[in-house]
Amino acid sequence: MAPVPANGAATATATTQEIRRAQRADGPATVLAIGTANPETYVSQDEYADYYFRITKSEHLPELKDKLRRICNKSGIDKRFMYVNEDVMEAHPEFADRNQSSLNARVEIASKAVPELAAAASAKAIAEWGRPATDITHLIFSTYSGVKAPSGDRLLASLLGLRPNVSRTTLSLHGCYGGGRALQLAKELAENNRGARVLVACAEMTLIAFYGPEVGCNDTIVGQALFGDGSGAVIVGADPVDAAGERPLFEMAFASQTTVPDSEGAITMQHTKGGMDYHIGSGIPEMLAGNIERCLADAFDSIGVAADWKDLFWAVHPGGRRILDLIEEALGLDNGAMAASRQVLREFGNMSGTTVIFVLNELRRRFKANGAEGADWGALMAFGPGVTIETMLLRVAAGLKGN
Numbered sequence: 001m002a003p004v005p006a007n008g009a010a011t012a013t014a015t016t017q018e019i020r021r022a023q024r025a026d027g028p029a030t031v032l033a034i035g036t037a038n039p040e041t042y043v044s045q046d047e048y049a050d051y052y053f054r055i056t057k058s059e060h061l062p063e064l065k066d067k068l069r070r071i072c073n074k075s076g077i078d079k080r081f082m083y084v085n086e087d088v089m090e091a092h093p094e095f096a097d098r099n100q101s102s103l104n105a106r107v108e109i110a111s112k113a114v115p116e117l118a119a120a121a122s123a124k125a126i127a128e129w130g131r132p133a134t135d136i137t138h139l140i141f142s143t144y145s146g147v148k149a150p151s152g153d154r155l156l157a158s159l160l161g162l163r164p165n166v167s168r169t170t171l172s173l174h175g176c177y178g179g180g181r182a183l184q185l186a187k188e189l190a191e192n193n194r195g196a197r198v199l200v201a202c203a204e205m206t207l208i209a210f211y212g213p214e215v216g217c218n219d220t221i222v223g224q225a226l227f228g229d230g231s232g233a234v235i236v237g238a239d240p241v242d243a244a245g246e247r248p249l250f251e252m253a254f255a256s257q258t259t260v261p262d263s264e265g266a267i268t269m270q271h272t273k274g275g276m277d278y279h280i281g282s283g284i285p286e287m288l289a290g291n292i293e294r295c296l297a298d299a300f301d302s303i304g305v306a307a308d309w310k311d312l313f314w315a316v317h318p319g320g321r322r323i324l325d326l327i328e329e330a331l332g333l334d335n336g337a338m339a340a341s342r343q344v345l346r347e348f349g350n351m352s353g354t355t356v357i358f359v360l361n362e363l364r365r366r367f368k369a370n371g372a373e374g375a376d377w378g379a380l381m382a383f384g385p386g387v388t389i390e391t392m393l394l395r396v397a398a399g400l401k402g403n
């Protein structure tokens with residue numbers, strides 16, 4: 001057997017197994033940096049019902065406006081950032097009516113604006129990471145907000161000045177679990193490619209699914225009360241290089257995906273000539289609360305760690321206030337356990353797959369403020385169409401300990 005040098009490079013006579021072993025990282029994937037971005041304009045939740053019915057010229061539907069106001073009041077949201085504003089609606093009045101053809105115009109705008117928003121979040125993550133953008137080896141871009149080919153990952157790579165042989169992947173239509181999916185793939189890439197540095201960028205804009213209210217379509221009212229725009233970026237890599245200033249924030253210990261049986265119709269998304277249609281079933285909070293403990297227990301069993309839910313930190317996708325309430329209840333947690341998720345929901349709303357990265361960022365901020373005292377294991381959970389539940393077990397890493 002030919003020896004493999006200490007730097008991991010295989011010699012010319014090495015076996016394929018030795019080459020394979022040399023390609024793998026030694027340690028687990030870690031989160032090395034996080035960045036977030038939002039469009040410039042935001043709307044306060046108190047004013048949203050008046051604003052939305054005005055810009056979609058729907059004042060003739062006062063009952064629906066009252067319903068939207070009722071849901072906004074119970075949403076746990078203070079404000080949301082959105083690309084769509086009065087100027088966009090002036091320029092594209094057809095966006096208000098989903099029975100008119102508008103998909104082309106939406107995709108035209110989104111195919112530039114969404115990668116630009118992703119570039120803003122990614123640039124912040126790269127600056128925090130401290131290494132040149134050309135050291136990024138893999139890019140995973142997740143969005144459903146208007147896709148065409150060549151896909152947004154190509155534009156994003158060129159906006160950031162990534163190297164020509166960066167290995168790019170776009171994920172689409174994963175809805176609110178896109179961030180969880182992208183992070184799991186980043187973990188696999190980082191652990192299977194020694195030295196890999198994976199940029200995960202998620203960006204969503206409600207532009208693709210923004211239209212006026214319709215009698216009989218309560219999904220639109222619920223969506224209008226909850227969804228916002230944002231982008232989150234994470235740099236993932238194993239075996240952090242101290243000399244390059246890399247300081248790991250979280251270790252990614254385990255990741256899994258679960259599909260809830262008989263749930264196909266519960267959350268759906270589909271492109272139509274008038275944008276993207278979506279359906280949000282009324283029992284989603286109950287469905288998630290009824291399935292989440294099994295996912296967590298299976299994940300911890302897989303790695304042989306006995307966990308008490310009360311001792312974990314939580315990065316749960318805030319799909320809606322009631323989802324957080326029911327999950328906390330199902331797991332027997334205190335009302336403060338999901339404070340990071342609730343804060344992100346309050347400040348930004350539900351930004352689909354991007355939201356969980358904002359929650360991770362908020363957790364990091366909180367840990368930095370208290371030196372990560374007492375924290376060790378945590379769970380990141382994201383949900384979306386399928387119904388799909390993404391679970392990732394995290395561990396606080398060196399970069400969060402001490403101030």
Ligand SMILES: CC(C)(COP(=O)(O)OP(=O)(O)OC[C@H]1O[C@@H](n2cnc3c(N)ncnc32)[C@H](O)[C@@H]1OP(=O)(O)O)[C@@H](O)C(=O)NCCC(=O)NCCSC(=O)/C=C/c1ccc(O)cc1
Nearest residue numbers: 074075206209218227278280281282284319320321322323
């Ligand atoms: C904040 C909510 C919406 C309301 O709070 P509540 O404590 O349940 O309050 P109420 O029980 O008093 O309900 C208020 C109103 O909301 C209505 N409602 C309550 N969920 C529903 C319901 N899924 N249907 C249709 N009426 C409802 C409910 O019927 C009621 O109507 P009304 O009696 O006329 O006042 C709460 O139910 C909540 O957090 N629900 C979870 C929402 C949810 O499932 N989110 C996860 C899915 S997210 C997703 O699929 C994303 C897709 C997406 C797609 C496109 C994008 O651009 C971005 C994203």
